Amino acid sequence: MDVSVNKIDALNAVLTVKISNEDYKTSYESSLKNHRKQMQLPGFRKGHVPTSIIKKKYGSSILAEEIDKILNKSIYDYITENKLNILGNPLPIEDEKIKIDWSQPSDFEFKYELGLAPEILPDLPGRLKYTKYQPKINEALIDKQVDDFARRYGKLTSVEKAGERDMIMANFKELDQSGNVVIEGFNQSSTVSLEFITDKKSKRKLTGCKPTDTFQLDPRKISRGEADMAAMLGIDKEKAKHYINDVLMTVNEVKTLEPANIDVVLFDKIYGAGEAKNEEEFRAKVNEDLNKMFVTDIDRLLKDEISTTLIKKLKIKLPDNFLKKWILSSNKKAKKEDIEKEYDRYAEGLKWQLIENFIIKDQELKVEGEELLNFTMELMGNQYVQYGMMIPEEDELKKTAQKVLSNNDEARKINDMIYDKKVMEYLKNTLKINDKFIAHEDFTKKVAELTQ
Structure with missing residues (x-):
C-alpha cells in the first residue's frame, strides 16, 4: 500500500491511496469464511455453502467493506503521523473515467481532496488599541433591580x-x-x-x-x-x-x-440569612451582582472587537471552495445557495477558531478536571443569583454540577467555555485595551447588535 500527498497550493492538496491485492487479500478471505460459517441456504447445511456462491452473492459488498476499512485507517494514520493540519474531512475525488468493479479483486487507487489549515503567525498585532465597553451601574439601575426583586417575591x-x-x-x-x-x-x-x-x-x-x-x-x-x-x-x-x-x-x-417589603426578610430570601443586614448593604450586594451579570456581555463585546480586528489584520485565508463542498457533502439537507449565503459568517467563525487553537497550543493552555468542576459550580451559582434564587449549599451544588458534567455534550461545551476564557485572559494581558464606560441603554444596544 502506498499513501502520498501532492500539494496544489498552501491551502489545497490531493491525497492518493494505492491499495494492492496483497493489502486486503487476507482480511477479504477471512471475511468470506465468516460469512460462510453463518450462511444458511436451502439444500446446504449451515456453514457448508460453497465459497463460489458466497462470492457471487456477497463478494462485491464484502470487498467494498474491507477496502473501506483499509482506506479509513490508512488515511487517518497518514494524516496523524505526518501531522497534517486539515480542515473538515478528506473528500473523495470521483473520476468518471475509472469505474471500480468490486466483483473483480485487483489493485485500486483512490484520490481525496484535502483542505489545509492556514499557518497562523505568532506575532499578534498588539500595537493596536481595543475598547472594552462597560455599562455605568448607576442608582437608577440598582433601583430597577431592587424593584424587580420586590415584585418577584411579592x-x-x-x-x-x-x-x-x-x-x-x-x-x-x-x-x-x-x-x-x-x-x-x-x-x-x-x-x-x-x-x-x-x-x-x-x-x-x-x-x-x-x-x-x-x-x-x-x-x-x-x-x-x-x-x-x-x-x-x-x-x-x-x-x-x-x-x-x-x-x-x-x-x-x-x-x-x-411588591414585597424592602426589609431583612427579603434580603435573607435572596442572599441568605445575615448576608445583608440593612438596605444599604442590600443595595451594595445588588450592585456587586449587577457587575457580575454584565461580565459575560462585557467580554462578548470585547471578544467581538478583538476577533474582528485580528481576523482582518492577520489576513487569514481559507480553502473556500473545498470548505463549501465539504459542508454540502456533510449536510444532506444543505442547499448550495444557502451555503453561499451563510459562508462568510462560517468562515469568520472558523478563522477565529484557528486563532484560538494557535494560542492554546502556543501558550500550552490546559483544563484540569477539578477546574472543570469548579467552573461548572460557579456557572450554576451565577444562574441562581440571576434568577433571584438562593445558591444551594456547596455539597448540593457540587452534586448538581457533577450530574451536568456526566453528559458528554454539556461537559464539552463547558470545557470549550473555559478554554475560551483562558484565551481571552491571555489576550487581555497581551493587547492594549482601554476601558470605556457608557450608559446602560447604549451598552444593551451594543450587546443586542451582536445577535442580529
Whole structure:
C-alpha cells in the first residue's frame, strides 16, 4: 500500500491511496469464511455453502467493506503521523473515467481532496488599541433591580380595576370574520399581563377594565409573538401563525402584584440569612451582582472587537471552495445557495477558531478536571443569583454540577467555555485595551447588535 500527498497550493492538496491485492487479500478471505460459517441456504447445511456462491452473492459488498476499512485507517494514520493540519474531512475525488468493479479483486487507487489549515503567525498585532465597553451601574439601575426583586417575591391580590402593570384573568373565544362566536372554536381561559403589552391602543383599551367586561380585539396585539399567542388561545403554533380574526375576551378577574417589603426578610430570601443586614448593604450586594451579570456581555463585546480586528489584520485565508463542498457533502439537507449565503459568517467563525487553537497550543493552555468542576459550580451559582434564587449549599451544588458534567455534550461545551476564557485572559494581558464606560441603554444596544 502506498499513501502520498501532492500539494496544489498552501491551502489545497490531493491525497492518493494505492491499495494492492496483497493489502486486503487476507482480511477479504477471512471475511468470506465468516460469512460462510453463518450462511444458511436451502439444500446446504449451515456453514457448508460453497465459497463460489458466497462470492457471487456477497463478494462485491464484502470487498467494498474491507477496502473501506483499509482506506479509513490508512488515511487517518497518514494524516496523524505526518501531522497534517486539515480542515473538515478528506473528500473523495470521483473520476468518471475509472469505474471500480468490486466483483473483480485487483489493485485500486483512490484520490481525496484535502483542505489545509492556514499557518497562523505568532506575532499578534498588539500595537493596536481595543475598547472594552462597560455599562455605568448607576442608582437608577440598582433601583430597577431592587424593584424587580420586590415584585418577584411579592404576592398577587384581586382588585376591582386593572392598572397598567396588572394581570387580567380572562376567557378567549374564537370569532369568525363577521365577529360571531365560532361554536366549535377555541374557548380558553388565560392570563394577560398589561405590563408587557406593547401596542399602546390595546393597552389603553384594557387599562381600567373590570370583571365581566368584554372586548373584541386582535390577539396579536396583546401577546408576545406567535408562541405566546398560541398558549394564550390554547391552539397550536401552526394555527396561530395563520389566525387572522379577532377574539372575544371576557374579563374574569383582575389581580395586582403587591411588591414585597424592602426589609431583612427579603434580603435573607435572596442572599441568605445575615448576608445583608440593612438596605444599604442590600443595595451594595445588588450592585456587586449587577457587575457580575454584565461580565459575560462585557467580554462578548470585547471578544467581538478583538476577533474582528485580528481576523482582518492577520489576513487569514481559507480553502473556500473545498470548505463549501465539504459542508454540502456533510449536510444532506444543505442547499448550495444557502451555503453561499451563510459562508462568510462560517468562515469568520472558523478563522477565529484557528486563532484560538494557535494560542492554546502556543501558550500550552490546559483544563484540569477539578477546574472543570469548579467552573461548572460557579456557572450554576451565577444562574441562581440571576434568577433571584438562593445558591444551594456547596455539597448540593457540587452534586448538581457533577450530574451536568456526566453528559458528554454539556461537559464539552463547558470545557470549550473555559478554554475560551483562558484565551481571552491571555489576550487581555497581551493587547492594549482601554476601558470605556457608557450608559446602560447604549451598552444593551451594543450587546443586542451582536445577535442580529
